[in-house]
Amino acid sequence: MTNYIKYDISNQYFPDPILEHLTELELALKKFATKEVYDDYEKDVEIGDENPYSFWSPNSRHALIPDSELMNLAIPIKRCFPSLLFRWSGNFVYGPGDMQSEHTNANDSTNTMYITYATGKSKFSYRHSIDKEFIDTYDVVDGITLRSFKTGTDPYVFHKVSCESGYRVSIGIRYIREEEWKKNQIGS
DSSP states (O other), X not given: OOOEEEEETTSSOOOOOOGGGHHHHHHHHHTTOSHHHHHHSOEEEEOOOOOTTOSSOSSEEEXXXXXXXXXXXXXXXXXXXXXXXXXEEEEEEEOTTOEEXXXXXXXXXXXXXXXXXXXXOEEEEEESSTTSOOEEEEOOBTSEEEEEEEESSSSOOEEEEEEOSSXXXXXXXXXXXXXXXXXXXXXX
């Protein structure tokens, strides 16, 4: 059985994965968590002024998983979360020392989930106000970490990422429950 943990950061609807498919998802993510893959992918490096209210991280370093690879992840994600409709919102491999600085994703009001596989020490830190201290949530090593929160609404989820050692694969999805989507379509 795959080792996993989930963090419901906004106390909202957060679907449980179908456990029998979690190992398939873990294996799909694990393929990206190597030095060879990391070195082969294009790096995204941003250097800017710190701004906790920024929609995207003004300072970051990580590798980008190409869109052509995402279809290999869509099937195990859909098997783990069959009631969700989703779109991609970030597909990264972090190497040792890589990071994203504090930001909000507040320009996109939706439910967000980050699905993470890590081979070393890495964390996702968040706070609901810039006046508060960060809450650190550490990734499971050689397992799956799920984090879900609402973006685009106050209180914002100010968040940042750091990878101290090993490799960290992070797949972001914006999601809605299929039944909720159907209800909205009927009401339109």
